[in-house]
Amino acid sequence: MKQNITPFARQVYLITQMIPHGKVATYTDIAIKMGKPKAVRAVGNALHNNPEMIVIPCHRVVNIKGGLAINFGFHGQDGQKELLEKEGVEVVSGTVNLDKYRIRELK
DNA sequence: AAGTTGACGACGA
């Protein structure tokens, strides 16, 4: 366990922490920010690594549909949904309104 | 080194 996270993943974590409070970003947005809009899957993989999931607001990262990944990153706890609502993001059935909460400054 | 997997996206039916 010498080799920690790869540079690619590290970049993903930085961008994830970059997401402002009360907003959400899509995997694609992060990939675009890295300059690889098609590496969206690699981004998801990197987040799955999530070595600092306490620090990384992965609950603010959603897919293109606005669906949260609470099914994975939080041991099945849907408390993340409330956390997002607490930040001002309305979550319906684990889905957020991208038209209102999807960050654009990230691009 | 090669093949498989995966927190995805887009398109077709």
Place this chain on the structure above:
DNA sequence: CTCGTCGCCAACT
């Protein structure tokens, strides 16, 4: 809207 398939990238086995 749901299901299936292809594509694309990095990590894992």
